[in-house]
Amino acid sequence: MNQIPEKLLKPYDPKETEQRIYKTWEASGFFNPETCIKKGYTKADAKPYTIILPPPNVTGILHMGHALMIAIEDLMIRYYRMNGRRTLWLPGTDHAAIATQSKVEKDIAKKEGKNRHDLGREELLKRIEKFAQESHDTIVEQVKRTGASVDWTREAFTLDEKRSLAVRTAFKNMFDDGLIYQGKRIVNWDPKGQTTISDDEIVYKEEKTKFYYFKYGPFVIGTSRPETKFGDKYVVMHPDDKRYAEYKDGQKIDLEWINGPITATVIKDTAIDMEFGTGVMTITPWHSVVDFEIAERHNLDKEQIIDKYGKLLPITGEFSGMKITDARAKIVEKLRSKGLVEKEEDYTHNTATAERTGGMIEPQIMNQWFVAVNKKFTIKNSNIEGIASGSETTLKEIMSKTVSSKQIQIIPEYFDKTYFHWIENLRDWCISRQIWYGHRIPVWYKGKEIYCGIEAPKEEGWTQDEDTLDTWFSSGLWTFSTLGWPEKTQDMEIYHPTDVLETGYEILFFWVARMILMTGYHIGTIPFHTVYLHGTVRDAKGQKMSKSLGNGIDPIDVADKYGADAGRMALIMSGSAGTDSKLSEDKIKGYKHFANKIWNIARFVLTSTTDMPEENASTKITILPADQALIDALNAQVVDVTKDIEEYRFYMAAEKIYHYIWSEFADVIIEQSKPILAGADIAAKNSRQKTLLTILTTSLKVLHPFMPFVTEELWSLIIPNSDKMLIVENWPII
């Protein structure tokens, strides 16, 4: 070791280094576990270690949250790869049905002034696919910039051919088992987006409005929505309400209403809050979830008042065809002229709006497809603890048992409670969407006949259901659809169940719970052993990063300016599982300095060891006790860091390494070494030289999962003739 590489004499330049190093990794094939086996770096019978990358949506570009996710997953993957595990990290992207379609529709409306009906299904889909493809390509480039050691040969897309087959197969199996059914149910209809949306996609916004009290026969009813009241022929009160004890359940009362006399029926139901308003209400089952449930319980008639476009139907008489907002005042006026308005008050309440389109939700009863979460079915082969093969179970039970038995461990643990709370309140999952982009429901109709199959029926005359599936239906299959299911593949055999699912806590219910449901049902096992939930990355002030606020930090800008390594370190160091973190450029800058620090340490060590004698069988350098003590201290650190990584305390592991390298190695050990290296005692000098090299190489190995680029680059400079890259080096074993 005589030559000091010229590059090393200048400050570390991450921009030049990182992209070059990534290409070297790609060319090596080491992201692919089978290549590692072929080259002898992983044993053929090694225990697998699998992470499936939560697929970013093809709606745009990656943000800091993705960068955090990748930093943590790559850290685990590189750590386990260095530990000799058969390590697979499988990448992919998500078509994100509603989000993507509405993004493209918005663009088209803005640029061309057209809506989707102007374009037609085929043309719109073409446009969306083009957008999705471009978005996908950008995302892939971004993922590469972060240093992610994902196996690109296995890349998947939630809407590609193999995943589509998985979706149709999954649908058919559940359909045949009676777990998917079509039903008239009240759904959240978004008149603006012309689609249903799930409960989870609703955003409640505060609205100031009027609260009216109307005379309804002998009662006074309260409402903020007079326009729905036309069909109200049931008046409901709590059975224990003494004020209305004289009225009996089922009693008929003739009264004067908006468009003339009607006969109302008294219903007693405990869903009524005696404290609210007058304690009496009329119900509109077609347009209210609570009312619908009351109507179901008492087997009452349901009538539609408002159409899909938010306009009043002929049942409203003279108001027919009017928009809700226009009609409301006129209806109140009419009631007032009839002397039926008791009083009105100012009222603030939460209205439901669609997250994607901002449209006001108008509940409607519609034909939709559902997954029955409480329906019993026989599970064929079960590896789920507490649910035996061949026993009767429900999807809800699968979701709950896998976690309560700790077969699936959630980190941080306290999210268990939130998870169970959610499961308890879970209703049947509405999986149909009235949009065009996504997996079309594999059901065909011919007259009154209905056919569900993986492929379209061969005979003529069948038409396919117009709806598509909720995007979470396909992502629910993600851990096994990516591994080739429904084919019986070797990948499934080897890599499933996966080890860790690492994702943001905000999609615990959307996604994690649905993966548990789908995997339990289709595979009879768990999708992963551990769920690691990371927090939200916020700006320095603690605000969410968003486009509208313009406070986002672009991971690519970070990579350009400070290096991806620095960005990764800043993200990993920003906090523990489940807690939000604040990120500022200053923080990232600090870790750029750190990368340069290691660079300089390496320069010092290399220039100080050029005259170290080469070792061979006859001439061995003896390590003196003082130096052995330094190595022992480092080893103790490595043990500590290893434990922290295995127990998911990544921030702590990172901090320990950082602290060791800067405050111990650089500030103490190197400073102490200077007189020894310049001294006359050759034995002491050689011992120290060898020790410095040992400490440097060990430090690089331990730091590699955190800062892969700078460590790999230094590795190649330190050991120039080795063909073994740091990525496949062995984790220091003590």
Add this chain to the structure above:
RNA sequence: GGACGAUUAGCUCAGUUGGUUAGAGCAUACGAUUCACAUUCGUAAGGCCACUGGUUCGAAUCCAGUAUCGUCCACCA
């Protein structure tokens, strides 16, 4: 309304499951230095660990309550 968190130095956060004198980074002050370091080093100051009570030989840590902030869920006619 229900659930779950958080509250520690000026700021951002640790504190590994109860154990010496509560730590780090940034920022601040003072000093050193051109030495592997454009990006260096040392020293210092800075804390009623939100508050009240309890358990314990011992509490930032466990329990109960209060306050403030945050997140999620539900949503009322």
